[in-house]
Amino acid sequence: MNRFFxxxxxxxxxxxxxxxxxxxxxxxxxxxxxxxxxxxxxxxAPNSVTRDGLTLQHxxxxxxxxxxxxxxxxxxxxxxxxxxxxLQNPYRATPQTLEEGKALFQTYCQVCHGEQGKxxxxxxxxxxxxxSYVSDRLMEFPSGRIFHVITMGTxxxxxxxxxxxxxxxxxxxxxxxxTVLQKLGDQQAGVQSGGSQ
Ligand code: HEC
Numbered sequence: 001m002n003r004f005f006x007x008x009x010x011x012x013x014x015x016x017x018x019x020x021x022x023x024x025x026x027x028x029x030x031x032x033x034x035x036x037x038x039x040x041x042x043x044x045a046p047n048s049v050t051r052d053g054l055t056l057q058h059x060x061x062x063x064x065x066x067x068x069x070x071x072x073x074x075x076x077x078x079x080x081x082x083x084x085x086x087l088q089n090p091y092r093a094t095p096q097t098l099e100e101g102k103a104l105f106q107t108y109c110q111v112c113h114g115e116q117g118k119x120x121x122x123x124x125x126x127x128x129x130x131x132s133y134v135s136d137r138l139m140e141f142p143s144g145r146i147f148h149v150i151t152m153g154t155x156x157x158x159x160x161x162x163x164x165x166x167x168x169x170x171x172x173x174x175x176x177x178x179t180v181l182q183k184l185g186d187q188q189a190g191v192q193s194g195g196s197q
Pocket of ligand 1 (some may be wrong): 005105108109110112113127128129130131138146150151155156157158159161172173174177
């Protein structure tokens with residue numbers, strides 16, 4: 001019995017030493033090679049196991065990625081107007097939201113639309129002129145419509161910013177444009193025409 005244990009212990013020691021004894025040039029012995037080399041497929045490699053022969057599978061119809069907000073509006077005037085009627089801004093104009101909205105506006109919009117949204121940003125001379133946020137037309141835009149513009153862009157002249165700004169960030173920009181820039185324009189118009197606010 002004792003002998004059996006001695007032999008077993010000696011074998012185990014040898015096995016451990018063999019495993020550890022490999023130098024950097026010499027591959028160590030693999031006890032369970034399938035653990036180290038799993039039969040994983042590369043995402044774009046053909047695959048004999050799946051029905052369509054592709055490794056990367058399409059998402060199941062009707063599923064959406066976690067955190068993704070579905071946008072049920074197409075491009076164009078009519079859809080923009082519908083978004084304006086139906087969408088509600090989930091943010092209130094708290095100092096923090098306005099602060100964040102301002103920072104996003106300065107990063108993504110100001111270059112074309114200008115610091116006060118008058119359409120006079122640094123590159124405005126080189127692109128189709130952006131409208132002023134306090135033009136009669138844009139003053140009529142509800143929050144949801146400005147959200148639509150940022151999400152879909154306009155046909156041809158302003159690109160979509162949906163890839164750069166998350167839905168939450170877009171709403172923060174909308175809040176800033178609505179409550180700060182358009183208010184500012186309102187007040188200036190009031191002062192110019194001598195009216196009270
Ligand atoms: C690359 C320049 C550029 C940037 C950046 C840009 N815009 Fe515009 N924007 C334009 C132009 C040009 C128009 C006029 C588009 C038209 O008449 O089709 C416009 C139009 C608009 C309109 C009015 C759309 C309408 O239906 O008349 C709104 C609102 C607007 N932009 C908001 C934003 C906001 C918010 C951002 C930042 C997220 C932004 N834009 C970033 C160029 C830009």
